[in-house]
Amino acid sequence: MTDISLSGGRKLVYRHRLVVRITHWFNALAIVCLFMSGLQIFNAHPELYWGPKSTFDHPILSMSADTDDDNNDYGTTTIFGHDFDTTGVLGLSSNGNGQMVERGFPRWITLPSASPELAVGRRLHFFFAWMLTINGLIYMGSSLLNRHVQRDLVPTKQDLSAVGKDIVNHIRLRFPRGEESRKYGVLQKITYLAVVAVIVPLMILAGLTMSPRVDAGFPFLLTLFDGRQSARTVHFVIAFTILGFSMIHIAMVVLSGPINNLRSIVTGWSSIEEDKAP
Amino acid sequence: MTDVKKSTRRAFMGLASAGGLLTLTGCDKLISTPWFMNVIDSAEALSRSVQRAITGSRPVAREYAESDISENFRQNGTTNPQNASYQTMVANGFADWYLEVGGLVDKPLKLSLAALRQLPARTQITRHDCVEGWSDIAKWTGAKLSAVLDIAGVKPEARYVMFFCADPMGMNGNYYESIDIPGAYQPQTILAYEINDQTLPVAHGAPIRLRYETQLGYKQAKYIMRIELVDSYAKFGRGKGGFWEDQGYEWYAGI
Structure with missing residues (x-):
């Protein structure tokens, strides 16, 4: 696609192809629904363990509600044996009618919001897991075929030598405005590549390891994650890793020109500054 | 240029309405809509057929070492059915109990506990995965379900094995479950009468419970009284199979 010149020393350049734009939004929908329905599922047993089985007396993490000497309810989150008062958010939170109830994650972040709704949470989770998988296969397949991965995501040697500079620019919130902004920056490349090639596949594998039928067919998964309960813990940790990625991603979108960024991931077209003639 | 602007505006409005759908109340409303959940539930058939295709028809769950066995296998679901008929059986050590096998079979059976213990058996140390998310490991010994079915002779039109249990579940009648015929013939599918080398206690489903090692805990029916071979589970309970x-x-x- 050829560039379209605009007035005021700007031009529109075609930045994201159609398949990237479509899969990006299906991915966003799937990730949000997976995260929230996943926390609903977690609420059915808000404890995490390591190994093949649940060591109920020694969870890595647990959330619960209790009543103190003054008859006040409180929520506790225990991580590696250390207790934290998380009343109102984790362990004990509102059920929506002003009543405080025992539940792991609060209603504003679970899907459905009511709890316990394990059955519906599971059905939603597996539907969106299929959406994520099929969408991811379309993205990965097309991006390998049209060389989007090789051309735009794999950092070049030149990119790698500029990592330090890119970090400094990010800290100073200085983002490229001209020709340089046609392509991903090196930190962007590394992050996107890590997410699509490592983090999300690991997430899917850890999720599949919780399936007893898949375990029977692919016992190496149990070895890979050191057991079903550790796979559940890994799945949980990666969920929050992806949440962290998404929040930084959105922060970067906002800081580097939200309207232009949104236009380019919706229509494909991005407005950049014409580089001044040397 | 104006075209780009127009399509941008349209796209933003589309996104905004999608965002509106995503608000909590919107989501909860959507979830209570039958057509939406029908779309969501299409994933179950996809999971089932893909998992079957990639794991084969006779998958075998990992078996663990004695040292992996959980100290206290969690007592879950019903742990002591309070109905008089069951308590009477407990009182005389299940001497009058027998397992009924009927429905789409050539030869309906009534098997006493002693008769069941004479059938080809299997011992396995396996992991029990509760739908809630936790896992426990125990050693199970029991009669192979395939042996029971072979004696009864499964008619070709039979598609599911139903398990009817002794424990009442309030307004909903007694506990029941169903598995398909290939599942019933998986090598680790047994009617367990022992846990960790001890006679199965009441808390774990005495006198027998199902062990179907490639599926979650709610399939592992306890307190089994009757097995019925059927071509459809639609007429039992609310028609969903368990x-x-x-x-x-x-x-x-x-x-």
């Missing part, structure tokens, strides 16, 4: 299925859980519990 007590928890009737409460909204998937019939396919391999995931």
